[in-house]
Every structure is written in structure tokens, then in C-alpha cells.
Amino acid sequence: MTAVIILTSCGIILDTIVNVDDDVKNEQVERTEMVGVRQFDEDEVVATALDVFWRKGLHDATMQDLAAATGVQRGSLYNAYGDKEAIFLRAFDRYAEQFLEAAGNALAQGDAASGLKNFFDMIIVNMTDGSPPRGCLTTRTALDAAISSTDVRQRVQGVLTRLEQLIGKAISGAPGKRSVTDANRLARVIVTFTRGLAVMERAGYSRKQLRESATTFIEAVVGNA
Secondary structure, three states, X not given: OHHHHHHHHHHHHHHXXXXXXXHHHHHHHHHHHHOOOOOOOHHHHHHHHHHHHHHHHHHHOOHHHHHHHHOOOHHHHHHHXXXXXXXXXXXXXXXXXXXXXXXXXXXXXXXXXXXHHHHHHHHHHHHHOOOOOOOOHHHXXXXXXXXXXXXXXXXXHHHHHHHHHXXXXXXXXXOOOOOHHHHHHHHHHHHHXXXXXXXXXXXXXXXXXXXXXXXXXXXXXXXXX
């Protein structure tokens, strides 16, 4: 009788050990399956990261800044993206698409002069928005001497190249324009002027002053077109 009880008890103990072991294995499987799964809203994280980079710049922004702003732990950010630059590139790509879409819409309104005016109004508001004003993300990134990444430089150049194409298309029908080549060359000059505006904004020029400069520039460009 005693032997039976012991055997039965041992059986119960063994069953319990097996059950516990199965639970541990199941939990490990669940954890393994969760590796790589992002436990946060990526759209919100990228949008928030964009704001951090826009305000502080790629060089000065830290992973701790991103973690504090997004509410996502640094370890989770590293696991999801790899490093700070990878997060920046994701945020910059979103910024580029939004910026170029807005630029294209502005340039498409009215004739060449009206389109340029709408475009300059858009970028001036964009760079002077916020308190303090946040400036131009593209120009800020391009001028950061501490940035040497090929990927970052290519992203910046890509935005400017696509912007040239949008502007070239918008002004190609302006009076006196002889060829598409002329329009494209002039588009590069216009894009160069936008970078000058961005630097002037950083130097403290007001939104009104920037608009006055843009108006004078547009009159000169359209007048010589």
C-alpha cells in the first residue's frame, strides 16, 4: 500500500514537472516568436523622430532623445532599426515625400510666377514654423560637417534633384523659355536660392523679410525667362 502511494505521488510529481517544463517551453517559443515584432506604432515613432531630428539635427540628436520623445526604450529602438542613422533615414524619407508632394502642388497652381510664389510661401512657412523656428531639415543636414555617411548625402541630394525636376517642369512653359534644358538649368538656380533662404532664416531673418527676398527673386527670374 505504501509503495503504491509513493509511486502514485512520484507520478504526480513527475506529471507536475513535465507540465511546468511544457509551460516554460511554450513561453520561450512565444518570446522567440515575438523577436523582431515591433510593440509600438511605427508611424507615430517615425513622425516623432522626424520632429526630434528637425529640431536638433542628426548629429546632436541622441538615442536617448528619441527614446524620451517616442516613449520607446532605446533597446527596442536599436532592435527595430539598428542605429540612430537608420531611424533618421526612415524619418527623412517620410519628410521628403511629404515635402515634394507639397512643393509639386504649390508649383502647379497658376502660371510660372504664381507657382513659384506659392512654392516659396510654402517653404518659408515650413522653415519658420515652430518656436523657436525649426529651419530647413534638408539644408541643416547638408551643412552638418560631422555627417559623412554616403546614405545621408545621397538622400539629401536626391531630394534636391527631385525638387529641381518639379521646378523645371513648372517653369518650362514660362514666356520666353527656349528649351527644357534652359528650364532645368534655371530650376537648379532656384533650388540654390532656396538654400540661401534657409541660411538667412538661421541668421535671424523674419518670415516677412524672407518673403520679400523671394518676391524680388521671382520677379527677376520670370522677367528674364
